[in-house]
Amino acid sequence: MFRKILIANRGEIALRLIRGCRELGLTTVAVYSDADRAALHVLEADEAIRLGPAPAAESYLRGDLILEIARSTGADAIHPGYGFLSENADFAEACERSGIKFIGPPSAAMRMLGSKTRARQAADAAGMPRTPGSVQGLASLAEAHEVAAGIGYPVMLKAAAGGGGKGMRAVSSESELASAFASARSEAERAFGSGEVYLEKLIERPRHIEIQILADEHGNCVSLGERECSVQRRHQKVIEEAPSAAVSADLRRRMGEAAVRLAKSAGYTNAGTVEFLLDSEENFYFLEVNTRLQVEHPVTELVTGLDLVHLQLRIAQGEPLPFAQDDITLRGHAIECRVYAEDPDNGFFPSPGRITRLLQPGGPGIREDCGVYEGWTVPLDYDPMLSKLIAYAPTRAMAIARLERALGEYVIGGIRTNLGLFRRILADADFRAARIDTGYLDRLLAQQHPPPPAAHEDAPAIAAAIFEHSTSRVSAASAAPSPQVSNWKTAARREGLRS
Numbered sequence: 001m002f003r004k005i006l007i008a009n010r011g012e013i014a015l016r017l018i019r020g021c022r023e024l025g026l027t028t029v030a031v032y033s034d035a036d037r038a039a040l041h042v043l044e045a046d047e048a049i050r051l052g053p054a055p056a057a058e059s060y061l062r063g064d065l066i067l068e069i070a071r072s073t074g075a076d077a078i079h080p081g082y083g084f085l086s087e088n089a090d091f092a093e094a095c096e097r098s099g100i101k102f103i104g105p106p107s108a109a110m111r112m113l114g115s116k117t118r119a120r121q122a123a124d125a126a127g128m129p130r131t132p133g134s135v136q137g138l139a140s141l142a143e144a145h146e147v148a149a150g151i152g153y154p155v156m157l158k159a160a161a162g163g164g165g166k167g168m169r170a171v172s173s174e175s176e177l178a179s180a181f182a183s184a185r186s187e188a189e190r191a192f193g194s195g196e197v198y199l200e201k202l203i204e205r206p207r208h209i210e211i212q213i214l215a216d217e218h219g220n221c222v223s224l225g226e227r228e229c230s231v232q233r234r235h236q237k238v239i240e241e242a243p244s245a246a247v248s249a250d251l252r253r254r255m256g257e258a259a260v261r262l263a264k265s266a267g268y269t270n271a272g273t274v275e276f277l278l279d280s281e282e283n284f285y286f287l288e289v290n291t292r293l294q295v296e297h298p299v300t301e302l303v304t305g306l307d308l309v310h311l312q313l314r315i316a317q318g319e320p321l322p323f324a325q326d327d328i329t330l331r332g333h334a335i336e337c338r339v340y341a342e343d344p345d346n347g348f349f350p351s352p353g354r355i356t357r358l359l360q361p362g363g364p365g366i367r368e369d370c371g372v373y374e375g376w377t378v379p380l381d382y383d384p385m386l387s388k389l390i391a392y393a394p395t396r397a398m399a400i401a402r403l404e405r406a407l408g409e410y411v412i413g414g415i416r417t418n419l420g421l422f423r424r425i426l427a428d429a430d431f432r433a434a435r436i437d438t439g440y441l442d443r444l445l446a447q448q449h450p451p452p453p454a455a456h457e458d459a460p461a462i463a464a465a466i467f468e469h470s471t472s473r474v475s476a477a478s479a480a481p482s483p484q485v486s487n488w489k490t491a492a493r494r495e496g497l498r499s
Contacts, residue, residue, distance in 0.1 A: 002026055002076040002317055008066050009081030012371030012387055014041035017079050020309030029073045033059035035379040040371055054381040060084045063091040070100050077101035077316055086292040087114045103316045105291050109268045113289040117160045117198050123286040126265045128258055130286035133200030144181050144199055151201045159188035160196040165235030170202055205437040206277040207246055211259040212300045214311055215269045216321045223256030224304050225330050227296055230436045240296035241335040242303045245434035251282055271312050299334035302392040333396040335403055341384040343416035352380040357413030361406035365392045400426055
C-alpha cells in the first residue's frame with residue numbers, strides 16, 4: 001500500500017491531488033520552481049522540494065530530477081496531474097524501471113495511444129470509426145498534398161504528440177497547405193519536442209464529445225459517460241459540461257462501448273479519456289486519447305458521485321474497480337469554466353501580476369478548484385489558469401443559473417481575467433439552447449459587443465465609493481451602527497477606483 005505520493009505538477013491540479021491524497025491518509029511531496037516558492041501547493045503539501053529555475057524545461061519537465069527527489073524522499077508513487085510529464089512515455093517507463101509507481105497507464109499503452117498517429121492505427125485495429133486521413137506522420141509536404149487530394153478539402157493538420165491545440169492548422173484549400181504544414185511542424189517541435197504531424201478530413205461544425213474511462217489492473221474497464229467540450233477557442237477548451245445535451249442514452253452506450261474496446265485492446269489501465277467528433281446525424285468519429293486525468297474531470301465527478309483521484313490512487317495500488325458498468329448512473333448536470341489570467345478584450349493576451357483582491361464564490365451547487373490566493377503573483381512562465389469554477393444542479397438550466405450567480409460573486413483584482421467572457425457565453429441564446437459546436441465561440445467573439453466602460457462611465461462607482469466612505473465616517477462619529485455592505489460590492493467599488 002502507498003504511504004507517500006510525489007505530486008509532479010503545480011497550480012490547482014497539484015492542490016487537488018494533495019487534497020485527494022490527504023483524504024486517503026497519504027503523505028504528499030510537492031516540487032516547485034523558483035517562481036512557485038510561495039505557491040499554494042507548496043504550502044499545503046507535507047514536504048516540498050525545489051526543482052530549479054522558473055522555466056519548465058529546467059524544473060517541471062526534469063523527469064530525472066523528479067525521480068531523484070522521489071527516491072530521496074521515499075515516495076512510493078508519482079502522480080503527474082496533467083500537462084508537463086503526464087503523457088511522457090519515457091518518464092513513465094523510467095518510473096517503472098526505478099520501482100516507483102507512475103499513477104497513470106503503463107508506458108506501453110501510453111506509447112500506443114498517446115501518439116495521435118499510433119492511436120489512429122489502434123482505433124482501426126479496434127474497429128473504431130474515425131475521420132479519413134493519414135495514420136502515420138507525414139514524411140513531406142508532397143505526401144501532405146497527396147493525402148489532402150485523396151480525402152478532399154477542408155483538412156486539418158495535427159501534431160502527433162501532445163495536445164491543447166498546439167501544432168493544429170485548418171486548411172481550406174491547396175494553396176494554404178504549404179504554409180500551414182511548415183507552421184504546424186514548427187509549433188509542434190517547440191511545444192512537444194517532435195515535429196511529426198498528420199492530416200485528416202476536417203468535419204465541419206462538429207461537437208467535441210469525450211468519454212471518461214477507468215480501467216483497473218485486473219482486466220475491468222468502464223466508461224463514466226460523456227463530457228461536452230465544444231466551446232473552444234483555437235482548439236483549447238473553455239467550458240465543459242456533463243452530460244451533453246446532444247447525446248442520447250443509446251449514443252452514450254455506443255460511444256462508451258467503443259472507448260472501452262479501444263482501451264482494452266491497448267492494455268490500458270487507470271484514468272483516461274477517449275475523444276470523438278460528433279456530426280449532426282449522430283455519427284461519431286475517433287479523435288484521440290488523453291492518457292491522463294483531464295482538466296475537466298470535476299464535471300464527471302459531480303454527475304457520477306465518484307472521486308476520480310481516489311480511484312486513480314486505488315487502481316495504482318492494484319485494487320480492482322469497486323463497481324461494474326451497470327452500476328454507473330448519471331444524475332443532474334455540471335458545467336465548468338476555466339478561469340484564466342488573460343484579457344479577452346486584448347486578444348486573450350496573458351495577464352500575469354499580483355492578485356490584489358480575491359473573493360471566491362460559494363453556495364449551493366458551486367465547486368471551485370483553485371490554485372491561487374490574494375497576494376499571490378501569477379507568473380508568466382506557465383499556463384495562466386487560475387482556477388476552475390463548476391456549477392452542479394438537477395438540470396442544465398439550473399446549472400447555468402447557479403454558474404451565473406457564482407460569476408457575479410467572483411472578484412479577482414489586480415489582473416485581467418476571462419470572467420466577463422463566461423458571463424457573455426452564459427447569457428447567449430445559442431449556448432442556453434445548447435446549439436453549440438467547435439466553431440461556436442469563434443462566431444460569438446466575431447459579433448459586436450459593448451466595449452469596456454469609458455473613464456467617465458466609472459462615475460457611479462466612484463460616487464458610490466465616496467458616499468460609502470463619507471457615511472462610514474459620519475456613523476463612526478455618532479457611534480451609531482452602520483448598515484452592512486456586501487463584501488463583493490465593496491471590492492467591486494475599490495477595484496473601480498483603482499482602474
